[in-house]
Amino acid sequence: MRALSALPLDDDIVDRVMTFCPSFSCLQATILVSKAFYRVFQTHPKAITRAVAYNIVGPGLPQALRVLRYPPYNGPDADAIEMAEACREEHGASVITAEEKQKLRENAEIVGKLEDIYSLTTKDRTSKRSVLTSEESWRFRRAAYRIMLYCSVFPGNRYEFDEIEALDDQQIEKIRGQRTAMLNRYQTDELLELFSVVKFIQGILSSVVDDDQSNMVDILLSTGPEGAVLAWEERSYDALEMDLLGDGLLHDDEDNKLFAGYFTLTFENIWTRRNLKPPKEEDPASKWVLDEVIGANDTCSQCAAPGGLQLLTSANWDRFPVSPTACLKNKLKSNASIIGPFAQATAHLANLPSHSLFLGIHNAVNQAALGAWITEIFDVRRAPGFEVADGWDVGASYCAACLSRFLEEHVWVWFLEERVKSTCLCVSASMLTVPAAGWVPPEDCWYGYNCNTQTHKAAHQTGKNHLCVPTRGSA
Known part of the structure; x- marks a missing residue:
């Protein structure tokens, strides 16, 4: 119905326009367009805000909100079942606070970058931006936010190394039970999707440690999607160690008892409980998430080697x-x-x-x-x-x-x-900067880039140009 105002639009159209806003700042600017827009927003604030949140986060919004709203961790003695059921994924409209809006944007950026990396490495090597279908993207993001939650409840920066050493075996087992309960609440197909994304993240983290540092991967996994993105961008775990991990965690040669099997033990416990055959070690990270891999059987354009x-x-x-x-x-x-x-x-x-x-x-x-x-x-x-x-x-x-x-x-x-x-640039007598000439090559060496003498005789190195094609054999 059209409002009794100067705006020549029905209220339902105004409502619809606001739900298409790509960001919360855009929504805020739209609300301020006129009193009519403001009044329509006040009629359905939760629904409109949630629609915009979906535009930012995508269909993983219920999982993204659970990451933000999950209650603080109460330690090893907290009831595992209660932890698993706490703050369930909410699909209905609700108030989203200003702080939550900011955090949603930040986490959506992390998950978006992670999806781009996933797409490039498991879907289509020719595109830096994600080409996942809407269904594939939903599976990936739902799993990524659930991993983010798991890692925020059991983060790598909760304890320093000395504090972990003080935990007894019973406390460690309780924490492992809590982890199992957290993931065990998901349906098997969703758990397999999560398993695939964990395997993908493991691949990123394994690439930034040396072969003899494989015990570090479980600790690095505790930094979640944010850590994976940082490791990919920096080709290093430096930023993770400084910002996302407790002091001393990466400087022990032995497996850290709290983080050993950070995800693998949890999955093993669940497969056993459900009497399921575990995924194969060789299963690719694309399994259970992607419906199609583009160019999986392509060969080198020059030598036809498979790749x-x-x-x-x-x-x-x-x-x-x-x-x-x-x-x-x-x-x-x-x-x-x-x-x-x-x-x-x-x-x-x-x-x-x-x-x-x-x-x-x-x-x-x-x-x-x-x-x-x-x-x-x-x-x-x-x-x-x-x-x-x-x-x-x-x-x-x-x-x-x-x-x-x-x-x-x-x-x-x-x-x-x-x-x-x-x-x-050099300074002239008039104090003006003027360009000096580029390098002028000396006479070409007969043996060019094949010249042996250039490797040990300084006068020959500078006296002849070796950035040239040989006109004779080697010398």
Whole structure:
């Protein structure tokens, strides 16, 4: 029905307009448009606010709200069943406070980033943004928020190492019973979805620890989706240790008795209770969440090696475990007069946290910059046999070996061009900054990047240009 006001819209249309607001700030601005909008909002404040919350969070809103509203933890002696049933997932309209709105936005951003990573690594390697269907996204987000709740009730920063050591075996078993009860309330199909997302998060965390540090993964899992996103973005667990974990938890060589089997023991207990066959170790993280995996059987565009989601594309080659210096051609890697300037030219790629162990790379590169740099290398494409006509296209998919081969053939050409065209600012007599000329290469060495002498004779390193194709054999 149209209100008795100057606004030429029915109240139900005004109501509908507000439910489409993409954020709470947009809703607030819409409410202030006119008294008519304000009056309609006051008629249905809970329903309209919840609709906007769904726009922000998605269909996982009941799970997201439970994360915020779950009561404080009362310790090992709290009743496990009461904990499992506390603050059930609410599907009806309710008042959402200003503090809850802020936290919903923050958690939705974390879960959204995690879904993008999940999509890139398990659904479609060619898109940085999630391409999950609405049904797949709902399964993923519902599981992610339930994991977030579990990790907020049993977080890694509740206790410091000395406090954990003081817990007796009976207290540890009670806490494990509470964890089991928390997850046991979910239906089996939902629990399997949660299991898949946990496995995905485990994969992220395993990638930032060394092989002999596998006992740390259970502790890192306690940081939940937020920790997984930080670990992915930083390729390190530094930020987790500083902000999300208790003091000393990661500095014990033995399994931490409180966190050992943080999720695995809980799942095992539930499979046993329900007399279910546990999921197979080799089951992918896409199982029970995705209906379809795109490009699972794809092969390298150059050598036809199978790779599927592990193939490298412009969307994911910022994850390529490569050191820029290692891409220099042949003996150039050992030319001291080249290594210094090359390090300066690639300084924007540097990112060296103390625990950068992603895929064995101790000197990690800046993730955001690496992808753009490889794209820039593709713009060079000068070596014979590496033309677009030969299939070397920026939009194609490559195995690690082929992409490494491409980079080795072209990084030195890119560096030569960068070095020649580079300018610096110097101060003139008139106090004006003027560009100085770029590097002028000396005479080419006959043996170019294959030259052996460049590796040990300083005068030859600087007296000849080795950023060139050999015209003779090696020397």
